[in-house]
Amino acid sequence: MPVGFVLMLIHLLFIARGYITAGSFAESDEMDADAAASI
Incomplete structure (x- = not known):
């Protein structure tokens, strides 16, 4: 695995x-849960 991927996970x-x-x-x-779910 590339080192950058491991560092990203950490x-x-x-x-x-x-x-x-x-x-x-x-x-x-500005935005409620219903509006965010419809995006």
Whole structure:
């Protein structure tokens, strides 16, 4: 496997861990869940 791919996976795990443990995600006041689902 290329080294860049492995580094990308490690980076993704570190970033995703913060979102999963905090339980918060990016929210928008301009768009609700129904509008986002229809995109």
